[in-house]
Amino acid sequence: MINDSSRKRKFRYRSMGVIALLTAAAVLASACAAPGSKGAATVSLAPKAVKTEAVKKQKISNPIEQVADVAAGTTLDVVSKANGEVLSVVKKRGEYVEKGEVLFVIDNKDALSAQRKSQLALKSAQESLQQARDNKVNNRKDLADNVARSQTALTNAQQDYNKTRNDFDAGTVVQHQVDQMKQALDNAQMNLDAAQSKLSAFDNSDSISSAQTQAESASLSLEDATRSLENYEVKAPGSGVLTDFNVVVGQTVSAAAGKVGQVQQIDPIKIKTELTETNYQLVKGKQELVFYNPDTPDKKGTAKISYLAPIMSTATKTYTLELEVPNSDHGLQPGNRFMVQLTTETEEQVVSIPTLSVIREESDTFVFVEQGDQYVKRKVKLGRISGEFQEVIDGVKDGEKLVISGQNTLKDGQKVESASASPAATTTPAAK
Known part of the structure; x- marks a missing residue:
């Protein structure tokens, strides 16, 4: 079968x-x-007529976009600089706080006591300083008076000595009396020198420096004690959203414990993303980019590029991009995701040519361009494709006359007139 x-x-x-x-x-x-x-039968083969068209820019694609994260502009730690029990908590986690607002209050009894002790110590030091100043004035006055008295005594001794010598010359006194007056004059001079030396030494000394140092030290101690009192009211280090904050009344806090919360500054706020090498080249050199919320794509904004990493991260093989966005109404919140346009609508308007006008020879691509009275063959570098058109990266420019039909019948340098003439139909005999 x-x-x-x-x-x-x-x-x-x-x-x-x-x-x-x-x-x-x-x-x-x-x-x-x-x-x-x-x-015999004949078959007519007529080549396509040569046609040209001006090269122009066309939209090759929508702007290139990338997902980005919304992050706080700056994150500041909330830390306690004092030790003690929490008496009251003023703010809650998630609230928006202004710089300097009190977040919570710590018991400050010990700090108040230390401040009072510093005040008393300063008062005592200031009194000692004043007494040292008064003593200095009085002691100098005594020394100056002693110099004045010694000067008067010297003057009197000089007069007595002169009178005794005159009397000796007159024969009314003896040499022994002259010698006594000379001795008295020398003693008066020595007393004046000693008094002047004591006054000079006193003026060159600083009898109140020690008391003044003690007073300044007491003043600094009081300033420290007063300033430390401010630490018992823990305040917001900046304006923003209070996060990671779990302080409760009765809790004991200390300066050594580290941060007890964070304030995320959201005005301005940042939009951050990581770029590949290709996308980095699209952004490099730009000052600002367009961004939008994917939930409301019609509402777009423009933001400045606040940071673009100059070198690639060795860990992620990407470049960090950060945009800074004013956020006075706090409409943007950390944790959201936005779209960032790496190119603009204008950048996507590129020189494009019909794909069918391209001549491919192995790995190279060419087109014919009408240049003067000739058709010139040009090598072109092509990019993206959109429908029947393809982007030209290099080779032809906007406005040039491109051959869009009949290019396969042309030769490089062929005259326009010869190509424009109506080509004669060629015949081939049909098989019998």
Whole structure:
């Protein structure tokens, strides 16, 4: 049975081949027998006419976009600089706080006591300083008076000595009396020198420096004690949203414990993303980019580029991009995701040519351009494709006349007139 079936299929295939052959012969015979023919049929082959069109810019794609994260502009830690029990909590986690607002209050009894002690110590030091100043004035006055008295005594001794010498010359006194007056004059001079030396030494000394140092030290201690009192009211280090804040009344806090919360500044706020090498080149050199919320794509904004990493991260192989966005109404919140346009609508308007106008020779691509009275063959570098058009990166410019039809019949440098002439139809004899 198998052999019979096989023979039937072979017979059917041979029959179909014969029918096809007979049909072809009939068509050929009909062509040969057409009226006016001399026994030979001709087939007309007419090449396409050369057509040109001005190169122009067209939208090749929508702007290139990338997902980005909304983050706080700056994050500041809330820390306690004092130790003690929390008496009251003024703000809650998630609230918006202004810089300097009190977040919570710590018991400050010990700090108040330290401040009072510093006040008393300063008062005592100031009194000691004043007493030292008064003593200095009085002691100098005594020394100056002693110098004045010694000067008077010297003057009197000088006068007595002069009178005694005159009397000696007159013969009324003896040499012994002259010697006594001379001794008294020398003693008076010595007393004056000693008094002047004590006054000079006193003026060159600083008898109140120690008391003054103690007073200044006490003043600084009081300033420290007063300033430390401010630490018992823990305030917001900046304006923003209070996060990671879990302080409760009765809790004991200390300066050594580290941060007890954070303030995320959201005006301005940042939009951050990581760029590949290709996308980095699209952004490099720009000052601002367009961004929008994917939930409301019609509402777009423009933001300044606050940071673009100059070198690639070795860990992620990407470049960090940060945009700074004013956010006075606090409409943007950290944690959201936005879209950032790396290119603009204008940048996507590029020089494009019809894909069918391109001549491909192995790995190279060419087009013909009408230049003066010639058709010139140009090598082109092509980019993205959109429908029937393809982006031209290099090779032709906007406004040039591009050959869009008949380019395969042209030769480099061929005259425009010869290509524009109507080409004659060529004939080939049909098979008999």
